[in-house]
Amino acid sequence: MMERELERRAALVSGAIEQLLPIVHPRGLYEASRHLVDSGGKRLRPSMLLLAAEAVGGEATLLAPAAVSIELIHNFTLIHDDIMDNADVRRGRPAVHKIWGESGAILAGDTLYSKAFQVLGMTPVQPELILGAMNVLSRTCTDICEGQWLDIEFESRERVSENEYMEMIEKKTGVLYGASASMGAILAGGSPQVAAALDEFGRLTGMGFQLQDDVIDLTASVTVSGKRQGGDLVEGKKTLIMINAFAKGINVEAFGKRDATPEEIQKGILQLEECGSIDYARSRAEEMVAKGKRALGVLPDSKARALMLEMADYMIRRGH
């Protein structure tokens, strides 16, 4: 049931993007800006915004512009991150900077950034509510920059603590889910208490989502996930799984070894499975999602609330 409900909202968001981010002069800039936005993705964040608004009793269809603003911010961060990581591919298509160059990709991201605020400003609700949502969105963007900065900084560090890692994923991934849920509540006229509870819901489930991503990197084959199994491992990413394994004194040879053989990678994955580090990340993800779901206790029972609870489970149950 939830899949269909999410697809319906994803379609609403995609239709609104077509209207709110038209390809106008100078066309190249808008084509570059739309490239990643149009390549799909599950639109989980804008769907969460719409569901949160419904759960608070708001008219979600009015909030399509706000939902689009969240999706544009998400895509802006991906475009800039891909430049920084020198990533070639995103969602099965060439990264924006691979087609339009670094300058084009910097500008495409910057354009999505400002368009997000423009579009949010068009949401047909009272000015105070829009301003409240804008304040959340701008603070969230600053947090995301801090998270990406930490992520880059960790690459050159010998060791990263579990708390540091959790702070990084909270800022890089959690806060935008938190903003999605709380902006939906704010724009639907929810109280500050409800908005805070929805922020907690989004933030914690978003962190669970990221931890699950780390697990999927090791457990899903390329045919399932579209990504090389153990990609994070050979790139030497200090995920919670690796931090946990380091603490246990496990030495994984394939870690940071970009030319590791499939056998070496499989051996590393087996080690991480056997020492319990993958399970540790799974259990932390489950714990966060459970805590996030409890935060929804402030809301009355409703179909939207039930869908949000389902969505939270989906974020850590998904296999890819």
Next chain:
Amino acid sequence: MMERELERRAALVSGAIEQLLPIVHPRGLYEASRHLVDSGGKRLRPSMLLLAAEAVGGEATLLAPAAVSIELIHNFTLIHDDIMDNADVRRGRPAVHKIWGESGAILAGDTLYSKAFQVLGMTPVQPELILGAMNVLSRTCTDICEGQWLDIEFESRERVSENEYMEMIEKKTGVLYGASASMGAILAGGSPQVAAALDEFGRLTGMGFQLQDDVIDLTASVTVSGKRQGGDLVEGKKTLIMINAFAKGINVEAFGKRDATPEEIQKGILQLEECGSIDYARSRAEEMVAKGKRALGVLPDSKARALMLEMADYMIRRGH
């Protein structure tokens, strides 16, 4: 007189930046974000915002956060432009990407972008007024991206028309001055008509400022301007001066010749002076500033209005 008045406002803005953009965790990110902001500049845009607010009868001291937001946006665009242009130096200091790398500079710019909206949201005036100003700022940021896109696109073009050039500098430079003046008016409670007139004032004087910049490139020696005389010329920039000279069939050998000798450069400058192309740009700049000043006719006479008129003249009278 005006210089002292501008310095007073510049000092107010610098003090507010210290408060509103503190260097916090992760420190590297905030040091990178502050690097260019702290290297000075004349703070013309935030001063224009404050003067516009005063001219409309507002309490300018309340608007320090809004003035800071304009300065942060300006610096964000410079940081990203310097990456795209691979510029080494800005305001006599190494460009941000030369110290923190491209990733650091992308993130420093992105941080200033979101901080600008955060800080604008703190302006202690009614929510509708803040939202009005935010809508202007986000639209302006989109325009600036379009302007920078056009500027880059022009590099690879054989010919650029005068209208295309004027559109580019309007978006790249004019609109942020327009936003400065109109946001000051909006936040001080000015009518939409007054805000539109102030937008026109800022936009046209900003374009005059840019045209004067093009003139200065050719007429000021390095000891006066701090930049290599004829730098735009040898880089092959298709400024209004060059577009006008092309239309007259003038062939300037040093154009686009990065290794031109000082003699070749001087010869080119002399040609452009003699064929009247430099004067043409000067007269277009004067015309725009005169038109911009006429737009201030909607305002009652005041000290702030007089200062704005003086500032407009300064923008094209300055020798560097």
